[in-house]
Amino acid sequence: MNGIKGFLIDLDGVMYIGDREIPGAVEMLRILNKKGYAFRFVSNTTRKSRRTIAERLLKMGFEIPENTIFTPPIAAIAYMMKKRGKNRCSLLVTGDAVSEFEDVCTGQPAEDVDFVIIGDAGEKITYESMNAAFRSLMNGAELIALERDRYWMAADGLSLSAGPFVSALEYATGKTAVVVGKPSKDFFALALEEMGLEPEEVAMIGDDISTDIGGSQETGMTGILVRTGKFREEVLERSGVKPDHIIDSIADLGIWLLPIPSLQNRP
Amino acid sequence: MNGIKGFLIDLDGVMYIGDREIPGAVEMLRILNKKGYAFRFVSNTTRKSRRTIAERLLKMGFEIPENTIFTPPIAAIAYMMKKRGKNRCSLLVTGDAVSEFEDVCTGQPAEDVDFVIIGDAGEKITYESMNAAFRSLMNGAELIALERDRYWMAADGLSLSAGPFVSALEYATGKTAVVVGKPSKDFFALALEEMGLEPEEVAMIGDDISTDIGGSQETGMTGILVRTGKFREEVLERSGVKPDHIIDSIADLGIWLLPIPSLQNRP
Numbered sequence: 001m002n003g004i005k006g007f008l009i010d011l012d013g014v015m016y017i018g019d020r021e022i023p024g025a026v027e028m029l030r031i032l033n034k035k036g037y038a039f040r041f042v043s044n045t046t047r048k049s050r051r052t053i054a055e056r057l058l059k060m061g062f063e064i065p066e067n068t069i070f071t072p073p074i075a076a077i078a079y080m081m082k083k084r085g086k087n088r089c090s091l092l093v094t095g096d097a098v099s100e101f102e103d104v105c106t107g108q109p110a111e112d113v114d115f116v117i118i119g120d121a122g123e124k125i126t127y128e129s130m131n132a133a134f135r136s137l138m139n140g141a142e143l144i145a146l147e148r149d150r151y152w153m154a155a156d157g158l159s160l161s162a163g164p165f166v167s168a169l170e171y172a173t174g175k176t177a178v179v180v181g182k183p184s185k186d187f188f189a190l191a192l193e194e195m196g197l198e199p200e201e202v203a204m205i206g207d208d209i210s211t212d213i214g215g216s217q218e219t220g221m222t223g224i225l226v227r228t229g230k231f232r233e234e235v236l237e238r239s240g241v242k243p244d245h246i247i248d249s250i251a252d253l254g255i256w257l258l259p260i261p262s263l264q265n266r267p
Numbered sequence: 268m269n270g271i272k273g274f275l276i277d278l279d280g281v282m283y284i285g286d287r288e289i290p291g292a293v294e295m296l297r298i299l300n301k302k303g304y305a306f307r308f309v310s311n312t313t314r315k316s317r318r319t320i321a322e323r324l325l326k327m328g329f330e331i332p333e334n335t336i337f338t339p340p341i342a343a344i345a346y347m348m349k350k351r352g353k354n355r356c357s358l359l360v361t362g363d364a365v366s367e368f369e370d371v372c373t374g375q376p377a378e379d380v381d382f383v384i385i386g387d388a389g390e391k392i393t394y395e396s397m398n399a400a401f402r403s404l405m406n407g408a409e410l411i412a413l414e415r416d417r418y419w420m421a422a423d424g425l426s427l428s429a430g431p432f433v434s435a436l437e438y439a440t441g442k443t444a445v446v447v448g449k450p451s452k453d454f455f456a457l458a459l460e461e462m463g464l465e466p467e468e469v470a471m472i473g474d475d476i477s478t479d480i481g482g483s484q485e486t487g488m489t490g491i492l493v494r495t496g497k498f499r500e501e502v503l504e505r506s507g508v509k510p511d512h513i514i515d516s517i518a519d520l521g522i523w524l525l526p527i528p529s530l531q532n533r534p
Contacts, residue, residue, distance in 0.1 A: 125394040131427050134418070138425055150439050151401070158405055160398050160439055167438035168431035172417050 001245075001256040004222060005201040006038030008070075008191055011053075013207035013229015014250055015041070016060050022228050024251025026061045035259045038195045040070040042204075044181045044211075046119040046146040046162070047095030050074065070191045072146035073100040075180035076117050078190045079144060080104065089115040092133055092165070093146065094122045111139055118169070118177070119146035120162045130168065137173045145177040182208075183215025192219075205250060207231050214241040226250055268512075268523040271489060273305030273464045275337075275455070277473035278320075280496015281517055282308070283327050289495050291518025293328045302526045305462045307337040309471075311448045311478075313386040313413040313429070314362030317341065337458045339413035340367040342447035343384050345457045346411060347371065356382040359400055359432070360413065361389045378406055385436070385444070386413035387429045397435065404440045412444040449475075450482025459486075472517060474498050481508040493517055 009015065015025045032039055041064060045053065050069040057064050073093070077100065080087050089105035090113045091098060097119065105117065116133045137143055148163035166177050180187050192202060199220030206212020207229030217223045225231065225243035228250070236243075247253060276282065282292045299306055308331060312320065317336040324331050340360070344367065347354050356372035357380045358365060364386065372384065383400045404410055416428035433444050447454050459469060466487030473479020474496030484490045492498065492510035495517070503510075514520060 121394070123394050125392075125397065127388070127390050127392040127427070130392065130431070134427050134431075135424060157402060160394070160401050160435075164397070164401075164435035164439040168427075168435040171434035172427055172431040174417075 001203070001222070001258075003201060004037075004203050004256075006040075006195050006197045006203075007032065008040055008042045008188070008202060008204040008216065008221070009250070010204075010206035010208070010212050010229075011041050011043045011057075013231075014205055014226055015057075015062065017229060019060060021060050021062070022249055022251070024249065028250050028253055029062060029064070031254055031257060035257050037257070038197060040068055040191050040195060042070045042182060042187075042191055044072060044147060045097075046072050046093070046181070047097050049096045049099045051099075052096055070194065071097070071100075072119065072181040072187070073097045073117075075187050075190045076115075076144050076146060077101070077104060078194060079178065079180055079186065080115055083114070087115075088113045089117055089144075090133065090136055090141075091117050092121040092124055092129060093117060093119040094124050095120070097146075111135060113141050115144055116141050116169070117144045117146065118162055118166055120149075120152070121165065125160075125165055130165065133169055134172050137169060137175055143169055143173075143175055143177040145179045145181075147181045148177070148179055183211045183218070185215075185219050188216060188219040188221070192221075203244075205253070209236050209239040209241050209243070213243045214239070217241070217244070224253070268470070268489070268525075270468060271304075271470050271523075272468040273307075273462050273470075274299065275307050275309045275458055275469060275471040275483065275488070276517070277471075277475070277479050277496075278308050278310045278324075280474035280498075281472055281493055282324075282329065284496060286327060288327050288329070289516055289518070291516065295517050295520055296329060296331070298521055298524060302524050304524070305464060307335055307458050307462060309337045309449060309454075309458055311339060311414060312364075313339050313360070313448070314364050316363045316366045318366075319363055337461065338364070338367075339386065339448040339454070340364045342454050342457045343382075343411050343413060344368070344371060345461060346445065346447055346453065347382055350381070354382075355380045356384055356411075357400065357403055357408075358384050359388040359391055359396060360384060360386040361391050362387070364413075378402060380408050382411055383408050383436070384411045384413065385429055385433055387416075387419070388432065389426075392427075392432060397432065400436055401439050404436060404442055410436055410440070410442055410444040412446045412448075414448045415444070415446055450478045450485070452482075452486050455483060455486040455488070459488075470511075472520070476503050476506040476508050476510070480510045481506070484508070484511070491520075 050066045054066045145166045148166045149161035151158050203222035204216030205224045213223035222244045224245045317333045321333045412433045415430035415433045470489035471483030472491045480490035489511045491512045
């Protein structure tokens with residue numbers, strides 16, 4: 001763990017399960033802060049805003065500033081901001097995540113945008129909205145996908161996620177979406193940029209061997225697998241991914257932590 | 268042309284252009300009938316019913332029986348009919364082509380169908396209709412695509428065709444659609460079956476070097492290219508496809524035709 005100055009930390013399964021803190025997680029967060037490590041909480045949640053996520057975390061005892069939470073909508077905004085002069089966007093997104101884009105993607109005619117951002121859009125998917133997105137793309141806009149999952153389990157049964165509609169727009173236009181969620185390299189790179197750190201200075205802590213560990217290792221980060229959340233020994237064995245470290249839970253991270261006096265946390 | 272007992276004939280560009288007969292086409296049709304050749308008119312039209320197509324042809328002077336017109340909806344029905352006991356279907360199709368399916372695909376709950384049939388569905392595409400199709404497929408239904416074009420030019424601009432939504436459902440389910448339009452082998456095979464002829468007994472006459480000629484040759488038929496409709500010399504040269512015969516127009520087919528006394532036309 002020499003040279004590690006910051007952490008990307010998965011939320012669900014690493015910091016909490018259901019509505020309960022993983023024992024020791026709150027204390028570990030306090031230690032990380034005290035020792036001056038940089039960190040971002042990375043989640044693939046595309047429907048919730050950072051505010052909603054932070055409020056939920058607070059109820060579990062985590063005092064996590066909104067601006068240390070890094071989600072696909074935030075990554076999408078970071079991606080757009082890097083392209084100076086190009087920030088007109090249209091949205092195929094639902095849920096309160098839409099509020100993240102309030103200052104960026106509203107009131108622009110579909111024909112005239114630089115980016116089409118598609119997430120799990122639910123009822124907002126219509127022929128008209130898909131066609132508007134298609135025309136924007138044919139007019140030169142870039143396609144940003146907050147995720148490309150196939151489906152998810154809704155209350156009334158399996159339901160289409162963003163992936164199928166991303167594929168539809170890719171097929172129609174011949175373009176390839178930039179995916180700004182784990183495990184895409186673009187997502188991890190944007191999170192690192194926000195912290196101002198290089199991949200070799202950062203460790204990713206997660207419970208998903210492929211999305212969290214495989215993905216971060218491919219970007220050049222250190223991958224630390226926790227044995228909480230969705231961790232399963234047999235999935236680890238079958239994965240072909242070799243974590244740099246495996247710890248029982250995030251509470252055990254402390255044994256490696258050195259103070260980093262030169263670095264202030266930079267949320 | 269020895270051994271040829273029947274023809275598949277493209278309509279647009281071969282029999283007519285715009286609203287006008289290709290000179291000699293009506294007469295050639297009379298000769299085909301008189302000499303006892305079997306034939307089917309094959310078109311990739313997915314929005315129009317055979318009745319509508321036949322009525323339009325009649326205005327141009329063609330007396331073509333409805334049941335010699337073979338379109339993707341008709342091919343879809345033929346495909347389903349081959350699977351005995353499996354004919355419950357749901358539709359994502361618009362236009363009066365829907366009427367072709369009237370006796371087959373109505374009033375069935377989406378969860379309980381054997382086939383999902385998707386064509387150019389326009390406004391019928393919603394999250395709900397796509398999700399219903401998705402759930403049918405996950406419950407074991409087979410996906411039949413009337414076409415998989417990317418887009419078409421509508422009055423108000425480029426508009427999504429069926430292809431993108433076929434891709435969406437394939438991505439979501441991991442299934443592959445059976446495409447029942449030219450140049451798919453399934454489409455040609457179903458047309459041949461309807462005529463009761465083998466590929467080597469049939470010639471396809473068309474103006475599209477890849478869809479009509481390449482496609483039919485791959486099925487084992489004779490491919491006859493006409494120099495009418497969308498025919499372009501440079502497209503032919505670039506195509507890499509070698510038609511078995513090239514004729515100036517369908518009017519020139521007569522020179523090869525022998526009477527086939529053993530065979531009645533079997534529309």
